[in-house]
Amino acid sequence: MIKIKNLTKKYNDLIAVNNITLSIDENQIFALLGLNGAGKTTLIKMLSCLTSPTSGDAFIFEKSILTHSALIKKSINISPQETSVAQNLTVLENLIFVAQVYGFNKKQAIEKSKQLIKLFELNDKTNTLSKKLSGGQQRKLGIAMALISEPKILFLDEPTLGLDIISRRNLWKIIKKIKEKTLVVLTTHYLDEVEHLADKVAIMKDGKVIESDTVKNIISKTGQMNFEEAFVWLSQKEQ
Numbered sequence: 001m002i003k004i005k006n007l008t009k010k011y012n013d014l015i016a017v018n019n020i021t022l023s024i025d026e027n028q029i030f031a032l033l034g035l036n037g038a039g040k041t042t043l044i045k046m047l048s049c050l051t052s053p054t055s056g057d058a059f060i061f062e063k064s065i066l067t068h069s070a071l072i073k074k075s076i077n078i079s080p081q082e083t084s085v086a087q088n089l090t091v092l093e094n095l096i097f098v099a100q101v102y103g104f105n106k107k108q109a110i111e112k113s114k115q116l117i118k119l120f121e122l123n124d125k126t127n128t129l130s131k132k133l134s135g136g137q138q139r140k141l142g143i144a145m146a147l148i149s150e151p152k153i154l155f156l157d158e159p160t161l162g163l164d165i166i167s168r169r170n171l172w173k174i175i176k177k178i179k180e181k182t183l184v185v186l187t188t189h190y191l192d193e194v195e196h197l198a199d200k201v202a203i204m205k206d207g208k209v210i211e212s213d214t215v216k217n218i219i220s221k222t223g224q225m226n227f228e229e230a231f232v233w234l235s236q237k238e239q
Helices: 040-047 069-073 091-101 106-119 135-147 165-178 191-197 215-222 227-236
Strands: 002-011 014-024 029-033 055-060 076-079 153-157 183-187 200-205 208-213
Touching: 002 040, 014 040, 014 208, 029 040, 029 191, 040 055, 040 153, 040 183, 076 135, 091 106, 091 135, 106 135, 135 153, 135 165, 165 183, 165 191, 191 227, 200 215, 200 227, 208 215, 215 227
Parallel strands: 029 183, 029 200, 076 153, 153 183
Antiparallel strands: 002 014, 002 055, 200 208
16 A cells, blocks of 8 residues: 655755655554654655655555645545644534535534544543543544544554543554555554554664564564563664
């Protein structure tokens, strides 16, 4: 579904993404890992057509991000770290508004919104102002809003950042459900989250992908006891 070929992004003398070649298959949860500054966010911005590469290309549904960005944007969406909900609208109003922005008529927008409210277990908050939601509930709403356009690929940037363990685990269940119809590409600093969710992982360092495989295979390849030790070992290893 995603094929990345020699993708590079430079900001003056800084190489944020350095000649990455990588494939991501459909029907999975794919995790991008790395320490701060590794290039994860820049890579996602290029794949979601929010910034152009300096060189190289990536193909989403066999369409180039260089020449078919408008078509690609119709099939993807992104849920950023920062909440994107309108605080003075209710949960239902937020979803209906976004659905209508994407071209659904009023009836379709209401129906789609109610489906997502059920999926994200926000039924008892349907008519609650967003500013009165907990952090976990706001995160759920933000991801639901990103799904309203029925994207084939959903980019999640730190989906459970700052949430308590119960809220995180509730969101994990929902992300697993999303994967049934949508390729999920996520970034996170929570390694237990990766172990629980990810079908495949790419670990980045200094703008490069230094390892890409399943959690189990990465542990085996590095000879470490667990994934946390494997990640630390790879992150500190001289390339």
